[in-house]
Amino acid sequence: MGIVVVTDSTAGLGSGREGVTVVPLQVVVDGRSQTDGTVSGADLAAAMRKRRQVSTSRPTPHLFLCEYERLAEEGAEGIVSVHLSSALSGTIDAARSAAVDSPVPVRVVDTGLIAAPLGNAALVAARCAAEGADLDAVEAAAVGACEGAEVLLYVDTLEHLRRGGRIGGARALLGSALAIKPILELRGGVVEPLERVRTAGKALARLEVLSLERAQALRDAGREVSISVLHLDAQERADALAGRLAGQHGEPPEVVELGAVIGAHVGPGTLAVTLSPSA
Incomplete structure (x- = not known):
């Protein structure tokens, strides 16, 4: 597999695309936690208009570590983990914590972005990895894709x-x-x-x-x-x-x-x- 790319669900890639693994955040409505992507925008908007309690939570370090270990078992030699702005979520902290215990090297990229530009950075990195680039080059591709977004x-x-x-x-x-x-x-x-x-x-x-x-x-x-x-x-x-x-x-x-x-x-x-x- 060489180098593989991981991102989070705020990138808007669904279950993954072009070899990108997506780790989901959670949305919590009236105390019930649901995986990001299983709640539609229309349902969420309706809940918010009714003033129901809505919040979110980041993935746990354990969830990230499980994904890193799974990818390593499947042959990954290194991982570039590309995520939404650290100023908006603790997701990247969880990724960094898991990276310490990962069986293969993990580079965590704070894009400072959300949504489509975040997804674009992950996809650019994945295409670079698919061409056989090493860990440094794939990380650089993700960082470069963020410039000007x-x-x-x-x-x-x-x-x-x-x-x-x-x-x-x-x-x-x-x-x-x-x-x-x-x-x-x-x-x-x-x-x-x-x-x-x-x-x-x-x-x-x-x-x-x-x-x-x-x-x-x-x-x-x-x-x-x-x-x-x-x-x-x-x-x-x-x-x-x-x-x-x-x-x-x-x-x-x-x-x-x-x-x-x-x-x-x-x-x-x-x-x-x-x-x-x-x-």
């Missing part, structure tokens, strides 16, 4: 981020949350405020403009870019935004419903645009 967010309310403790620098907006519709970005792995807009319509228009500007900046730097539109219980808005982006960008963005773990922290009505650059 963008996650831009529109949320209906900051309350879900605040409750989950994932609000980062956007905490400064809480005092005026009723008067604004914030546009946020993932910067240095942390949720940070980008712009304050007065209405949802204007916020979505700015999200479109900012996404196109940043995509163009990547192209100007000689990099191709894949755009995804993510949403939680906002299918019509997501489709409309994707259509407008396609008209400007030239390639229809993929429209994806956010997974339950990410959705639990941003809430219904969220729209996100992610940019995943190529090498």
Whole structure:
């Protein structure tokens, strides 16, 4: 097997793709823990609108170690474990703890990302591994795929981020949350405020403009870019935004419903645009 790649369920790869092993997080609704991916975005949004208790939990170090041991038994000589931002989850701490006891070397990569750009980093690393690259090269491929990646967010309310403790620098907006519709970005792995807009319509228009500007900046730097539109219980808005982006960008963005773990922290009505650059 040579080098293999592991990621977590917030990458949005389902059960795995192109040789990537996916370790799931858990979403907890009214005290009942369920594996990420088994709860639909629509069901999660409905639970949140009913003000049911929703939280998430990371994989345990034991779960990671079991996966590392299984891969080693199947012939893996080394593992590159590629995960969501350490500022948003303790998942990477669990991976690092398990790496200490792994029977084969494990390199743990903190991407500082979530969702499609995280998935892209894992897939880029997996393709590199499939070409026979060594541990250093596969790790470098994952890190390189993160450079220039963008996650831009529109949320209906900051309350879900605040409750989950994932609000980062956007905490400064809480005092005026009723008067604004914030546009946020993932910067240095942390949720940070980008712009304050007065209405949802204007916020979505700015999200479109900012996404196109940043995509163009990547192209100007000689990099191709894949755009995804993510949403939680906002299918019509997501489709409309994707259509407008396609008209400007030239390639229809993929429209994806956010997974339950990410959705639990941003809430219904969220729209996100992610940019995943190529090498």
